[in-house]
Amino acid sequence: MSFLDRLAKGAERLLGKGQCALGFHKGEWDYLRPDRCEQEVNCARCGLQTRVKHESYTSWEEDAQDACREIRHCERCAEEDARSNHDFVDQGPKRPGDCRTFTQACRKCREKKEKRYSKPKHRWGSWQANPGATNEMFRVCNHCGEKEFDAIKESK
Numbered sequence: 001m002s003f004l005d006r007l008a009k010g011a012e013r014l015l016g017k018g019q020c021a022l023g024f025h026k027g028e029w030d031y032l033r034p035d036r037c038e039q040e041v042n043c044a045r046c047g048l049q050t051r052v053k054h055e056s057y058t059s060w061e062e063d064a065q066d067a068c069r070e071i072r073h074c075e076r077c078a079e080e081d082a083r084s085n086h087d088f089v090d091q092g093p094k095r096p097g098d099c100r101t102f103t104q105a106c107r108k109c110r111e112k113k114e115k116r117y118s119k120p121k122h123r124w125g126s127w128q129a130n131p132g133a134t135n136e137m138f139r140v141c142n143h144c145g146e147k148e149f150d151a152i153k154e155s156k
């Protein structure tokens with residue numbers, strides 16, 4: 001075998017190992033039993049491997065015991081999968097002077113969490129004419145004091 005061939009073989013072995021580490025084995029996965037999700041493959045590179053794979057699930061449904069939880073089941077083995085299903089709404093700014101960070105509470109179970117918005121959610125007061133400039137109005141955020149200016153449009 002030439003040096004290059006050996007290099008190529010080595011690279012393939014290394015690459016193959018990497019593939020196996022990522023779960024891409026050389027061979028076909030087979031289910032062991034029709035009502036279970038354990039699978040095995042006799043990999044040409046690393047030997048016998050097993051895993052559990054739930055292929056398809058029923059659609060998400062609200063858990064009858066808990067309105068803030070959704071469940072679904074594996075269509076093959078009935079394994080349960082759950083995710084939370086809270087309905088968070090803003091309660092108000094968390095800190096004075098900060099219009100980005102809000103306290104939220106779940107409408108259903110009252111669980112609280114903190115939510116940080118990428119854009120501030122100001123609480124604007126009403127527009128008022130700017131005494132220092134012509135045809136300009138401004139409004140002030142009641143929470144953080146930020147000001148916003150705009151032109152007063154001529155009414156015809």
Ligand SMILES: [Zn+2]
Binds near residue numbers: 025026043049
């Ligand atoms: Zn393998």
Ligand SMILES: [Zn+2]
Binds near residue numbers: 036
């Ligand atoms: Zn399953």
Ligand SMILES: [Zn+2]
Binds near residue numbers: 086087106108111
């Ligand atoms: Zn909830």
Ligand SMILES: [Zn+2]
Binds near residue numbers: 098120123141
């Ligand atoms: Zn503000």
